[in-house]
Amino acid sequence: MIRLETHCHTKYSKDSMLPFSLLYLKCRLCHINWIAVTEHNNIQGAVEFKKYCEKKKSKLHVIIGEEIMTLDGEVIGLFLKEEIPAGLSCDETITRIQKQGGIVYVPHPYDEKRAKTVLKEECIKKNAFRIDCIECYNGRNISDTYEMKQTEIAGKYSLDFVIGSDAHTVWEIGRNYMMVNCIPDSPETFKQAIKCATFHKRECLKFSHKITKLVKLLRMLKKGNFNEIYRVIKKRFGRTM
Known part of the structure; x- marks a missing residue:
């Protein structure tokens, strides 16, 4: 059996500082065989981590993705x-994903805490025939309600289920993954693998959300984006400053 972990972030995402060395070490310790790296709005992290693993002639294989x-x-x-x-x-x-022969994957289809990033259900309904899989569980869900609603949405449109770790920190790697019985080395074998996958999931590490907020703040400080920092603080404390 093969351990497949999907929906992971590294230092190439705006809300993560996870270095390749720690990601690689944690994957090896947790016996992850395949990992889908899905940085926010770029594939550079996945491409570079794939090269990193290949240089080590590792048994850890990387699927190039993008959120x-x-x-x-x-x-x-x-x-x-x-x-x-x-x-x-x-x-x-x-359409652009399909033109590359890629997998169309819907992350966290329901999450009140991340409402701005959740794909609208009307889009899921309209494109259900073009969607290859949808998360019925996300490792950053802070409530069981989210999982139940996500599963309901997935079932409503007869979509194949996956679980995504959505890992941004080293502590989250290896907690939420799928056991599959075929090598997911292409879109075709990936789709085959998830149809008979066994899900291994664990509750959200709530402190991980605080870490990503801190990472965003540190990156804004580094860029000198003080207006944005002011806006975030003002929103957080809900008062005029």
């Missing part, structure tokens, strides 16, 4: 060859 912010919420593309820009419509983003 793309569309006008209607986020969509993940797997097995990509070219980066897809953010800010396109859901329809256009899916």
Whole structure:
């Protein structure tokens, strides 16, 4: 059996500082065989981590992905060859994934805490025939309600289920993964693998959300984006400053 972990982020995402060395070590310790790296709006992290693993002649294999912010919420593309820009419509983003022969993957289809990034259900309904899989569980869900609603949405449109770790920190790697019985080395074998996958999931590490907020703040400080820092603090404390 093969351990497959999907929907992971590294230092190439705006809300993660996870270095390749720690990601690689944790994957090896947790016996992860295949990992889908899906940075926010870029494939560079996945491409570079794939090279990193290949240099080590490792048994850890990398699927190149991207978590793309569309006008209607986020969509993940797997097995990509070219980066897809953010800010396109859901329809256009899916079309571009398919033109590359990639997997169309819907992350966290329901999450009150991340409502701005959740793909609108009307888009899921409209494109159900073009969607290859949808998360019925996300490792960053802070409530069981989210899992139940996600499973309901997946079932409503007869979509294949996956679980995504959505890992941004080293502590989250290896907690949420799928056991599959065929090597997911292409879009075709990936789709075959998830149809008979066994899910291994664990509750959200709530402190991980605080870490990503801190990472965003540190990156804004580094860039000198003080107006944005002011806006975030003002929103957080809910008062005029």
